[in-house]
Structure formats: structure tokens, C-alpha cells
Amino acid sequence: MKVKYNEKDKLLLLQITEEIDHHVAERIRTRADFEIQKYIPKKVVLDFNNVTFMDSAGIGMLIGRYKMVTMFGGSINMINVKPNIKKVFEMAGILKLIPIIEDIGGEEDGKCI
Amino acid sequence: MENVYENKMKLEFLSKSDNEAFARITVASFASQLDPTIEQISDIKTAVSEAVTNCIIHGYENKEGIIKIECTLYKNSIEIIIIDNGKGIKDIEKAKEPLYTTKPELERSGMGFTIMESFMDELIVESIEQVGTKIIMRKNID
Numbered sequence: 001m002k003v004k005y006n007e008k009d010k011l012l013l014l015q016i017t018e019e020i021d022h023h024v025a026e027r028i029r030t031r032a033d034f035e036i037q038k039y040i041p042k043k044v045v046l047d048f049n050n051v052t053f054m055d056s057a058g059i060g061m062l063i064g065r066y067k068m069v070t071m072f073g074g075s076i077n078m079i080n081v082k083p084n085i086k087k088v089f090e091m092a093g094i095l096k097l098i099p100i101i102e103d104i105g106g107e108e109d110g111k112c113i
Numbered sequence: 114m115e116n117v118y119e120n121k122m123k124l125e126f127l128s129k130s131d132n133e134a135f136a137r138i139t140v141a142s143f144a145s146q147l148d149p150t151i152e153q154i155s156d157i158k159t160a161v162s163e164a165v166t167n168c169i170i171h172g173y174e175n176k177e178g179i180i181k182i183e184c185t186l187y188k189n190s191i192e193i194i195i196i197d198n199g200k201g202i203k204d205i206e207k208a209k210e211p212l213y214t215t216k217p218e219l220e221r222s223g224m225g226f227t228i229m230e231s232f233m234d235e236l237i238v239e240s241i242e243q244v245g246t247k248i249i250m251r252k253n254i255d
Contacts, residue, residue: 021162053155
């Protein structure tokens with residue numbers, strides 16, 4: 001996972017670079033929680049551009065992160081979600097909690113990178 | 114269901130979470146002989162991943178055990194059977210309910226069976242406590 005933080009917008013970008021199953025979800029969870037607690041971001045964006053597979057382990061992992069981010073008063077969104085993964089999200093009704101957005105927003109994307 | 118099969122394969126591996134990706138990729142690769150769409154392959158991979166994860170987390174409760182997969186290709190469908198000799202499922206109907214999980218502390222979503230059921234065309238769950246669980250899934254590919 002690649003992590004980028006924009007201090008001005010308090011925007012934490014988590015770029016997931018693996019297939020998300022039960023094996024990998026645990027590793028992503030540990031790293032994401034570390035970064036969220038370190039920055040206490042206002043906005044967390046999960047970038048799924050490099051995620052080609054996800055099963056229900058991803059849903060559990062994302063709901064857990066949603067709880068943590070909102071507990072600190074932040075919001076959480078996803079970008080670049082592929083259709084096969086969106087299908088899993090839709091089935092779980094998770095898009096109401098963690099909506100898919102078109103672009104990162106705030107400062108231009110480059111600023112955060 | 115046609116009785117004449119075109120091809121068969123069997124897999125046997127340890128209940129290690131590293132094998133989740135191995136199992137779904139191997140089954141998907143075998144299924145590709147039926148010339149499925151990308152969406153059908155993705156559905157099969159997801160359903161296999163759910164079933165294998167269930168064997169590891171619930172069947173064997175992260176202890177070492179053997180998971181078996183048997184795949185049969187028919188002219189227009191694939192049958193995938195996934196077997197563990199773990200603790201079994203006490204209440205299959207309850208286990209199949211969306212969002213029901215016996216392990217919320219592991220951040221399990223309780224969506225495994227719901228995904229298997231909706232991504233495949235048929236799902237049969239057979240389980241005997243302390244003996245094991247057998248999942249039979251079919252997907253039509255035409």
C-alpha cells in the first residue's frame with residue numbers, strides 16, 4: 001500500500017496495490033490504522049486503481065476503517081473502483097457509508113502526491 | 114444438468130491463507146477452458162475465495178488442515194466442490210443469512226454465503242458438526 005498525506009487539506013490517500021482477500025486484508029488494516037491514528041485526517045480516500053480483485057474480507061476491513069475514521073470526525077471515500085469490485089460493494093450496501101467519488105478534491109491531486 | 118463431463122481436476126492444499134489466491138487463480142484458470150466472460154471469471158474467483166476463506170477461518174479455525182477442491186467442466190457449466198474436514202456448521206440457514214457472522218471480532222462481514230449464492234447459479238451447503246463441510250457451486254457459462 002502507498003500512503004500520501006496532504007497536510008493543508010488533512011487528506012490521507014491510501015493507494016491499495018494488491019488483491020484484497022482475507023490474507024491481505026489484515027495487513028492493509030494494520031497499516032491503514034497506523035496512518036489514520038498518526039494523521040487523524042479530515043478526509044481519507046482509498047484508491048482502488050490497482051486493485052483487480054476483492055472478496056468479502058475487503059468489506060469487513062473497510063467497515064472497520066470507516067468506523068475508525070468517523071470516530072475521529074473524518075469522512076472516507078473511494079476512487080477508481082473497478083466494476084467487479086463495485087459489484088461486491090453494492091451487494092454489501094457499503095456505498096452509502098463509503099461513497100465512490102470521481103476525483104480526490106481539495107487541492108489539485110498533484111499537491112498531495 | 115448434463116451428465117457428460119468435458120474435463121475434471123482436483124486440488125488439495127493446506128488451510129493457509131496464502132493459498133486463498135492460489136485456489137481462486139487455479140480454478141479460474143481451469144474454468145477458462147469454457148471461454149467465460151471476464152465478469153464470469155471474476156464471479157468464480159470471488160466465490161472460490163469466499164468458500165476457501167470459510168474453510169480456513171471457520172472450518173479449521175486457523176489450525177492446519179486439508180482443503181480439497183474438485184472441478185468438473187460440462188459443456189455449458191462448471192461445478193466446483195470445496196471440502197474441509199473441520200468443525201462443521203451448526204446452523205446452515207443461519208450461516209447463509211446476510212451479515213451473520215460468528216466472528217465479528219475478526220471484522221468478518223458475514224457476506225460470504227450471500228456472495229457465493231448471488232455470484233454463482235447454484236449453491237448447496239452440506240455440513241456435519243465435527244466432520245466437515247462441503248460446498249457445491251455451479252455456474253452456467255454459455
